Amino acid sequence: MMQANHNYSRISDSYLFSTIAQKIDTYTQLNPDKEIIRLGIGDVTQPLVPGIIQALHQAVDEQASTDTFRGYGPEGGYDFLREAIAQHDYQEVGLSMDSSEVFVSDGAKSDIANLQELFALDSIIAMGDPIYPVYIDSNVLTGRLGEWNEELGQWSELVYLESHAENHFRPALPTEKVDVIYLCYPNNPTGMTLTKDELQQWVDFALENESLILFDAAYEAYIQEDGIPHSIYECEGAERCAIEVRSFSKKAGFTGLRLGYSVVPKALTFQNMNLNQMWHRRQSTKFNGAPYIIQRAGWACYQEPARTQIEENISYYMENARMIKEGLKEVGATVYGGDNAPYIWLKTPVGVSSWEFFDQLLEKVQVVGTPGVGFGPSGEGYFRLTAFNTRDNTEKAVERLQKYYSE
């Protein structure tokens, strides 16, 4: 008799963003005349840049002719893209990553969820808190993290690395034994960063304890200030303890094209098991590569004119971030992030929970954000706003938020 995977019954039915979508639906049905501005889900709004569009058209034409048609590609990605990534994202900044350590995928979400297949089922996991819910949910569905404690809003066996204003969003090193550590910098959802020295402490801890770090660098392209690491491999010894995941989604507006990559260094070996070989085996067995035409678009990101056009889009979003942050400061709100990331992390007014704040903003000024507690217990009392809307909508949203605060 077939037994279903009972880990699915351990987890609530709806994913954070589905819950938000439902709340918006309900509100819209009751208030069809109200125009909502969404600074919730971190989706881009600017279309693909001309250099990418051109590369896509060209790749489509290649698929129309027998001589240039491409069927199954290498599961880890075409060499032209793996080499472009290794060269431009690593070698050009003095890091020695090689193309066989780069694995192209259909996005950072899939990679973050699938990389857990590389470690043992009973691994002790530590995660930055608050954090992107996929890290937690994907582990629960596999049978990790213990039991859900509704009162604490915590999983019993997950080690939460608390980040909040009190510790300046720099979580303390774990005091217990942990096998795997999930870190994300620039951080989603707080928009905060670590310095290279601060990140080095995590690398040193992992090396000393033989832990693995899964480093999510999906927002690396938004770093504006010097001294903030773009890659964990800038830290000494990281190639012996860390996997890095990156995305084209936020960097180049590929949320609808689906492209990302993971770097799994050849030096990453635990008890004679080499993670580079294991990930190659995993991807070869369970994945068939990203589409050729999408990989060509990824390749074009590193060439002119797309390269400059992409930088202009990032500047556009970062100006939105600045406007939101300054606008909220003007009315006395406490805000974090937004300087090296497209996220603003807002402290909710005293006594107002994250979800209460969500409801109030929706009801009073029709602005949608994401409740901080949706990202974990340390997010309670915070709220995430994204810089990914258009300039016009961002301006309007700032006015509305200021109105909320002045009432």
Place this chain on the structure above:
Amino acid sequence: MMQANHNYSRISDSYLFSTIAQKIDTYTQLNPDKEIIRLGIGDVTQPLVPGIIQALHQAVDEQASTDTFRGYGPEGGYDFLREAIAQHDYQEVGLSMDSSEVFVSDGAKSDIANLQELFALDSIIAMGDPIYPVYIDSNVLTGRLGEWNEELGQWSELVYLESHAENHFRPALPTEKVDVIYLCYPNNPTGMTLTKDELQQWVDFALENESLILFDAAYEAYIQEDGIPHSIYECEGAERCAIEVRSFSKKAGFTGLRLGYSVVPKALTFQNMNLNQMWHRRQSTKFNGAPYIIQRAGWACYQEPARTQIEENISYYMENARMIKEGLKEVGATVYGGDNAPYIWLKTPVGVSSWEFFDQLLEKVQVVGTPGVGFGPSGEGYFRLTAFNTRDNTEKAVERLQKYYSE
């Protein structure tokens, strides 16, 4: 201390098709002047049809403009595609599948490998044998199927549903308890099919034993004869015991575009756990949908002119299949399949193993196929040839194969 997933050490390093690729590489280096014809990997050779190319260009242009740009899409696929699939592949042939039972993905390989997350870790699995290696390897990497027995070429806890000439490629129903049954018809690698009555026996067995059937219908579009089910849902009660996986890869040449889908009926419930809801949760958590432009191409497959153009390509490949089968029969070889599938399943000469035959064909006539034993123990003594090459190469390959047999 990080512990790697030790299931990775239970499985041989190289995937079947990688081993073949290495053998070809070695041969080519030693014989750079010899031209090899590949009837091995089941990859298409005809370019995408004009109707698909047009749809791709149009979708790319939509991504260039703010008004029509699409970022994150629904994880289970856009409604326009889910509805086209439900309508054309099911409702039009009298099956009541609804679009919310259709989940669009980046290909049948990913789905077949990922669907196992829906059932318990200690499930007893039965699989058609020979079979597409991904079914086995993906389960082993998760910790199922017991130990590998080198002598028998079998996994100790996998129930092999033997298919060979002696039982007319119709495996017997299991005599032991099984929880999950993997079936593939038209079959890869044998190219053989079941009648509707034969398939109904499997559905009846599954219903009686509360087993789940994973039905791989990736080659459905190649069925030429009447009376052969295109979908398992043609069988009475299948919506209560079966998931069906289909692909655009072989049907429409999407091996490089990456698009497939799984049908998970709402009626599919085991011990109060609903598999439709579970799969929705799985895909929402660990996947971000197929690219918008690729889904538009999938949609175009159901519209003219692409629909007719795709049928013409299938006829082209099926004529190749006929030529290979007839050509081999002429020289007295024993051949199966090829009538309703793009695969010809060839009995190797007496006393010649699958891999020996591979080596002989490569050495003597430079034709590459796939050793049957690579698909499982019942494949020993057989050899798979595909109809996916060009007409010219297929003609040349037939001549060379005939030469091999006449020497």
